Amino acid sequence: MTRVLIIGYGNPLRHDDAIGWRAAEELARWLPVDDVDVLIRYQLTPELADVVSESNAVIFIDAGDAGEPGDLTCERIEPERERGGFTHECSPGTVLEYCEKIYSRRPRGFQVTLCGEDFDYGEGLSPKVEASLPHLTALVGHLVKSESSRPNAA
Amino acid sequence: MERKTIIIDPVTRIEGHAKITLHMNEKGRVEDARFHVTQFRGFEKLCEGRPFSEMPSLMARICGICPVSHLIASAKACDALLAVKIPPTADKLRRIFGLAQVVQSHALSLFHLASPDLIFGMDGDPARTNIFGVLEQNPTLAKDGIQLRKFGQQIIERLGGKRIHPAWIVPGGVSEPLTEDNRDAILKALPEALQIAERTLEWFKSVTENFREEISVFGNFPTLFLGTIKDDGGLTFYDGKLRITNASGDVIANGLDPVHYAEYIGEKVEPWSYLKSTYYKPLGFPEGIYRVGPLARMNVADRCGTPRADQEMAEFHELQRTAVLSSFHYHHARLVEILYCVERMEQLLTDPEILSKHVRAFARPNALEGVGACEAPRGTLFHHYKIDEQGLMRWSNLIIATGHNAVAMNKSILQVGKHFVHGDKMTPGMLNRVEAVIRAYDPCLSCSTHAAGHMALKVELLNASGEVVDRLCRS
Numbered sequence: 001m002t003r004v005l006i007i008g009y010g011n012p013l014r015h016d017d018a019i020g021w022r023a024a025e026e027l028a029r030w031l032p033v034d035d036v037d038v039l040i041r042y043q044l045t046p047e048l049a050d051v052v053s054e055s056n057a058v059i060f061i062d063a064g065d066a067g068e069p070g071d072l073t074c075e076r077i078e079p080e081r082e083r084g085g086f087t088h089e090c091s092p093g094t095v096l097e098y099c100e101k102i103y104s105r106r107p108r109g110f111q112v113t114l115c116g117e118d119f120d121y122g123e124g125l126s127p128k129v130e131a132s133l134p135h136l137t138a139l140v141g142h143l144v145k146s147e148s149s150r151p152n153a154a
Numbered sequence: 155m156e157r158k159t160i161i162i163d164p165v166t167r168i169e170g171h172a173k174i175t176l177h178m179n180e181k182g183r184v185e186d187a188r189f190h191v192t193q194f195r196g197f198e199k200l201c202e203g204r205p206f207s208e209m210p211s212l213m214a215r216i217c218g219i220c221p222v223s224h225l226i227a228s229a230k231a232c233d234a235l236l237a238v239k240i241p242p243t244a245d246k247l248r249r250i251f252g253l254a255q256v257v258q259s260h261a262l263s264l265f266h267l268a269s270p271d272l273i274f275g276m277d278g279d280p281a282r283t284n285i286f287g288v289l290e291q292n293p294t295l296a297k298d299g300i301q302l303r304k305f306g307q308q309i310i311e312r313l314g315g316k317r318i319h320p321a322w323i324v325p326g327g328v329s330e331p332l333t334e335d336n337r338d339a340i341l342k343a344l345p346e347a348l349q350i351a352e353r354t355l356e357w358f359k360s361v362t363e364n365f366r367e368e369i370s371v372f373g374n375f376p377t378l379f380l381g382t383i384k385d386d387g388g389l390t391f392y393d394g395k396l397r398i399t400n401a402s403g404d405v406i407a408n409g410l411d412p413v414h415y416a417e418y419i420g421e422k423v424e425p426w427s428y429l430k431s432t433y434y435k436p437l438g439f440p441e442g443i444y445r446v447g448p449l450a451r452m453n454v455a456d457r458c459g460t461p462r463a464d465q466e467m468a469e470f471h472e473l474q475r476t477a478v479l480s481s482f483h484y485h486h487a488r489l490v491e492i493l494y495c496v497e498r499m500e501q502l503l504t505d506p507e508i509l510s511k512h513v514r515a516f517a518r519p520n521a522l523e524g525v526g527a528c529e530a531p532r533g534t535l536f537h538h539y540k541i542d543e544q545g546l547m548r549w550s551n552l553i554i555a556t557g558h559n560a561v562a563m564n565k566s567i568l569q570v571g572k573h574f575v576h577g578d579k580m581t582p583g584m585l586n587r588v589e590a591v592i593r594a595y596d597p598c599l600s601c602s603t604h605a606a607g608h609m610a611l612k613v614e615l616l617n618a619s620g621e622v623v624d625r626l627c628r629s
Contacts, residue, residue: 047300
């Protein structure tokens with residue numbers, strides 16, 4: 001069983017929306033492969049519950065748009081039942097809810113968000129966001145270390 | 155009573171950003187409807203000046219749900235620029251790749267988006283009309299949906315790598331041959347997928363009787379239908395010629411070469427939408443409107459070409475003596491196609507050539523213009539590229555499935571609105587039906603940046619002066 005799963009997601013052709021991809025690519029290069037699995041996705045979809053159920057902790061990395069560019073946040077997330085309508089994509093909380101309802105597993109969930117400023121068409125992060133990327137990967141690195149050392153509680 | 159406009163912005167449970175405007179007359183009846191796509195697609199500009207060889211992996215990023223279709227259409231356009239015939243095994247592997255994606259895309263549409271309406275009804279409690287309600291009411295169905303998504307996704311990963319945007323399909327073929335282990339693993343997974351498809355089809359047919367009123371007005375009108383078929387008239391998602399049939403089921407154009415799409419497909423730009431509306435040129439606009447996707451494919455093809463899917467297609471054709479017209483039946487058609495895809499994958503995977511190591515043709519650009527087309531889950535997809543002598547992209551045009559269906563979606567909303575929407579207030583049941591008819595087409599509108607998109611639902615009633623007289627929000 002993978003102890004920690006990292007899922008970076010977003011659209012790499014919309015400048016700062018690529019934060020999740022870039023961070024996941026960086027982390028995949030230097031995190032230990034035995035305890036950590038890294039996925040890159042365009043968006044979150046229901047079947048991710050399957051792979052999430054095989055981990056003890058899951059860290060979702062995404063771009064945000066509420067705050068100052070470069071703002072970094074990390075928060076615990078719980079299973080969440082989306083109400084009413086929904087799109088092709090799921091929220092991280094909904095993936096956890098799927099996981100609990102279908103696989104009876106409840107890994108610890110974290111949402112790490114770096115606030116972007118440019119979501120227009122094109123590649124490459126904006127300067128402020130690029131400069132903040134190492135802080136994001138360092139934070140996730142610490143989180144992985146912390147979660148990897150926890151006893152299996154999922 | 156004063157004239158009003160109802161705006162639904164954005165539409166939920168579809169991809170991208172859109173809003174619906176219902177124009178009410180003085181009697182409180184819907185007299186016009188528009189389906190606006192408010193997000194500009196900039197990919198055609200984004201590719202200019204780049205090497206054409208980058209196009210498949212770049213274009214695959216247009217969509218997170220159907221990247222493989224863009225990959226295939228783009229690679230086929232690049233094959234045309236190279237002027238190569240790809241090795242037979244590469245052709246078969248690309249087909250398997252495409253079929254796996256159709257399965258997972260159709261599964262998302264049916265199980266994740268449509269099944270809540272089908273289980274709880276169009277007037278169901280909004281708090282329960284979601285996939286978690288489905289999990290409680292029919293856990294087998296909900297789990298089957300997850301399993302089928304996983305099935306398709308795992309095949310894509312086995313062939314193309316773990317990422318959602320695999321670069322395995324390349325100009326000239328595919329980058330790596332299929333291994334024996336991967337072939338055997340995929341073959342092993344097929345029986346369960348087939349069982350799920352069969353089980354879900356039976357369930358779907360058992361509930362459709364509850365939706366007779368919806369079937370009668372969910373895009374139930376005459377149009378043309380367009381889709382790709384094989385030389386023998388069979389269903390195909392990868393290659394073939396285009397056929398157009400009319401509402402009576404008669405073939406009005408056959409053997410159309412996708413390369414010459416611009417000769418018979420017109421594109422109309424509406425000032426209120428970024429989505430280009432397409433039409434069959436010989437009939438003009440709007441008489442030449444047509445539908446694409448699962449319903450159209452069922453209508454234009456003579457057969458599927460696999461045993462169980464052929465049986466189900468025959469039963470599908472019995473729904474109506476002419477062409478099957480109601481867009482509600484898109485759901486049914488999707489399920490027949492899932493069955494076909496699983497059966498067809500088995501045929502391809504047991505082909506003696508499938509493990510061949512010859513999977514790629516190499517060449518320099520030998521043409522300055524190329525067109526690639528395929529059947530994406532939602533309908534016919536065209537990629538058209540022009541390059542310079544250095545192989546740099548100079549121009550491109552993409553016609554996506556949702557664009558083909560744009561006019562039909564407008565008409566469908568109008569039909570549903572006229573039948574179900576009355577008066578000053580929009581009830582949840584009215585709202586859900588307007589959305590549900592759009593969901594039947596499963597449009598994929600922009601593959602937008604989700605970080606900037608907030609998919610709340612907003613309904614506004616505007617009077618003739620444009621003032622908001624009522625507002626309904628759902629987040």
